[in-house]
Amino acid sequence: MSRPEPILDIRDLTAGYNAIPVVQGISLAVGRGEAVALLGANGAGKSTVLRAVSGLIRPKGGEVLLNGENVAGTGAEALVRKGLSHVAEGRRIFRKLSVEDNLDLGLASVSLSRAEVQRRLEEQYSLFPILKQKASDAAGSLSGGQQQMLAISQALIRKPDVVMLDEPSTGLAPILIEEVFTKLDQIREQGVSILLVEQVVERSLEFVDYAYLIQGGRLIAQGSPAELQKSNAVKQAYMGEVSIR
Amino acid sequence: MLLEDFLALMVNGVTLGAVYAMAGIGLNIAYKPTNVFNLAQGEFVMLGAMLGWLFLTDMSMAWIVGTIGVVLAVGALGVLEERVAVAPHLKVQSHHHGWLISTLAFSIIIINIADQVFRADPRFVPSLPGTSLDTMFVGPVAFNTHQVAVLVIVVASVFAIEYVYRRTRIGKAISAVSEDRDGARLNGINPLHLTMISFAAGAAYCAFAGIIAAPLMLASTSLGLALLVKGFMAIALGGVGSNWGTLLAGIIIGCVESLSSITLSTGYRQLLLLGILLVVLLIRPNGLFGKAAGRSV
Structure with a gap:
């Protein structure tokens, strides 16, 4: 093939x-x-x-x-x-920042309107609903699996x-x-x-x-x-x- | 001691402490994305005061024009220091404590040049526009309007700095770099830009502290080392990275120093302050508002 x-x-x-x-x-x-x-x-x-x-x-x-x-x-x-997005080994999220701030930083390399940022966040929240529930929690307080989801979501949000x-x-x-x-x-x-x-x-x-x-x-x-x-x-x-x- | 005397000493202590806190906050600003304590930070306060004298008193510039000039000039010096004395060490993991000697060397160079240019005499710098150094009374409390303005500026500056760190993307990016430099790079954040910005901002903030402190303390080239030590004491007591903690700790240090000035000589005052610092750190090793560093598991 x-x-x-x-x-x-x-x-x-x-x-x-x-x-x-x-x-x-x-x-x-x-x-x-x-x-x-x-x-x-x-x-x-x-x-x-x-x-x-x-x-x-x-x-x-x-x-x-x-x-x-x-x-x-x-x-x-x-x-x-x-x-190119690289989700590094060991769940390299920013533990002291909130889940939503982590996702927002996933967009640090692109310049988007506020509405588009919100649309991208909602897109990720529909893929990983747990992140929406924990949006304002410190990323370090998430379980290991949730942290991994956040790390992947942070890489995906910039498409x-x-x-x-x-x-x-x-x-x-x-x-x-x-x-x-x-x-x-x-x-x-x-x-x-x-x-x-x-x-x-x-x-x-x-x-x-x-x-x-x-x-x-x-x-x-x-x-x-x-x-x-x-x-x-x-x-x-x-x-x-x-x-x- | 009369109540009026006590209150006058407290007002002096709070104002002096606010200046100490500004030196500490300048250290925090430069530290955040780099984990580097900039040992030249005290000299940036000194340069702010001395250039303030040069621009505002000697050259009679308008306060706002002269102040912007001083802040920009010292901010640029902060960038130069970051480029030559810090960035090379941050690039090489195994050399990452080299900044101890390189920032100390930078501070010694600044003070030696300043001594040559300005000489050792204390200089007068005018008070903030619309304020005066004349004493006024509200009931038993004696103060001047410049002191009030200094306090308002320090509190407002901490609000502004915390707003930037918590609410803006650049502030969050600085927090991200401080936590995980490579992780930040993988999100498209350039740590080199942020360390340069933070060194410029820390230097500019300290220069501004120098300009507003000089009318109270007189500008002299010996100001830097004294304020560096007090700034370090404020961040150790308040918690490294905590700007509100640093402000409160600076005020505590200023008040202890001021109140003890009637009974203790300068040497014993230092001893008392260091004793208090050691006791607090024994009970709370991360300072009053510092957070223990978490361990990744």
Whole structure:
């Protein structure tokens, strides 16, 4: 099955911290309207890929094409304006500010009329009704699942072309993980392209159209979820070399 | 002590304390998006007072024109300090305490240049327009209208600052940067712009404090260090980041200092103030209105 034209095309990306490269030669693409997973064990370099793509760290090599434009090395605050949203690991909301102020800051990069801001807020409240109930509460007082919803909603409110989510299920109970994936389904139905970094492998493969596997900072496999599930690659990515007799 | 004397000392103490609070609030403004205590903040108050003397007394400029000139000039100096003494440290996580020495160095440079330009003599700066330093009485209370104006300005300024932080997007963005710099960047907020704006605003605010304090204290190049110490005491007592707490703490410090001036020498007054500060911090380590930093779990 052919994949849609890429909206985010990462080519031969090398990135790391100080002089140490964490990921090397990573190439992956997210098609328009596609949901793609980047899977791998702890420490494989998944978050580093996202941090380099979103401009939190400067890539040491390679290209990041967003809507055909090479944006590698562009700062995070500028990339947001170009339509890339990154929901970082660990529910990076502003805990001291209210839920509504958090959502309002999601629009800090765009200039909108007061009426449009209100319309965007209502849109997010209809997707995440709990946020409306808690609109004036401090974000830090929300439960873990609600904080994750807020972090996702904060990224969606500016209507990005691509959303990159870094382990949205971390620290959540299974029932809440399911709720997060249900919301991600609804977001994909709205036409938003998604790059998902996860450790919850089976549920992620159920959700996405295509997946990449990373181990030790290098891609080791890619394919449709069905292809990957058939192969030994997933086991290898999470447990190292495995021989199945 | 007569009631009239007591009230006169209290009025002096409250006014003096309001000036201390302004120095502390200037520190808070620069601290919020950076977590940096700007050790040159006291010298910005001094520069406000000395440039106030230069523009308003020596050059006889109209008060509003001279004041805008002083505030803009010192605000620009705040931006320069942020660029050369703070921003390079904020870029590199492992150097993030380097600001301690770089802001101290900046303050020493300012005071040395000011000493060369203005010399050490105290200078007179006129009171706010429409006010006077002449004593008047309401019942047993002796005060002057400049003192009243200073108090009104300080309270109004705290209302205005809190309004900006709580109600405007730029204020919320500054709070966001103070909490999570990378998180703010991922929402399209440029922390570098906000740290520059905050350093300019903190410097301009302190310069204005210098202009309105100078008629009460006389402008001199030794003003900066004294006000930096009092400003630090006010934010430690009131709670770092709490502007209302800093205002109340500044007034407490001013009143204690003023009331004790009849029985204690300058050295013992400092000792008394530091003793009170230590006792309060032992009971409330985050100050009277400071909030304990939450831990993420």
